[in-house]
Amino acid sequence: MGSRWISLSVSCVIISVWLIGYGLPSDESMIIFLLLVTVIQSLAAYQIGKYVDQLRQMAYHDSLTGVLVNRRFLDKLVEEVELARSNHQSVTLLFIDLDNFKIFNDSFGHMEGDRLLCQFARLLQASVRKQDTVGRWGGEEFVVLLTHTDTIRGLAIGERIQNQVRLALSGVTVSIGVASYPHHASTAEELAEKADMLMYEAKKRKDCMMVASNEKINIGKTNTRSLS
Numbered sequence: 001m002g003s004r005w006i007s008l009s010v011s012c013v014i015i016s017v018w019l020i021g022y023g024l025p026s027d028e029s030m031i032i033f034l035l036l037v038t039v040i041q042s043l044a045a046y047q048i049g050k051y052v053d054q055l056r057q058m059a060y061h062d063s064l065t066g067v068l069v070n071r072r073f074l075d076k077l078v079e080e081v082e083l084a085r086s087n088h089q090s091v092t093l094l095f096i097d098l099d100n101f102k103i104f105n106d107s108f109g110h111m112e113g114d115r116l117l118c119q120f121a122r123l124l125q126a127s128v129r130k131q132d133t134v135g136r137w138g139g140e141e142f143v144v145l146l147t148h149t150d151t152i153r154g155l156a157i158g159e160r161i162q163n164q165v166r167l168a169l170s171g172v173t174v175s176i177g178v179a180s181y182p183h184h185a186s187t188a189e190e191l192a193e194k195a196d197m198l199m200y201e202a203k204k205r206k207d208c209m210m211v212a213s214n215e216k217i218n219i220g221k222t223n224t225r226s227l228s
Helices: 002-021 026-060 070-087 101-108 110-127 151-168 188-203
Strands: 091-098 133-138 141-147 174-181 209-212 224-227
Touching (some): 070 141, 070 174, 070 188, 110 133, 110 151, 141 188, 188 209
Antiparallel strands (some): 091 141
């Protein structure tokens, strides 16, 4: 793409020089030259804007799975918690870990491991609404931010994710930590810490979902536990 713009610029300069040297009055040639310069500047600005957007896309999204990277997800979490605070609403955060992923990697190789991560990321995106946000926290850990969602609804979505994983990814299970603002945390940082801690507790049991103990749980037969 860059070589095409260089070629276009050189061509315009050559045309302008030719116009100055032949046939047309110099003032008319200058007008044409200035018009060509304006066109080149406009096209260059458009191309630079597209390039900046591409760089931003690369910086914000995980190169393997396409979901948000850790840093950008945190920014989004802060934004949504502040918005929920202003509007007196709830947001729920899911921390999700692929159980035994390292064993899977060792058994089938890193290429298959990467393929599994991509499949799981797509499954997560398909399991939530457009206004929700999916991110990769690191390694085999993913995060889902559910806007306008209380803990009970968040647990139901977590259960749905677990069921879909069992159906779509044979032999794969996930462990989930669930925390909500403002019920379990007063800031975005506290919310992330709480959900992360609950996920690690769930990982000890495998194929489990953990939530703080001050919630009443009644969402079916999923292996959901409260942490005192």
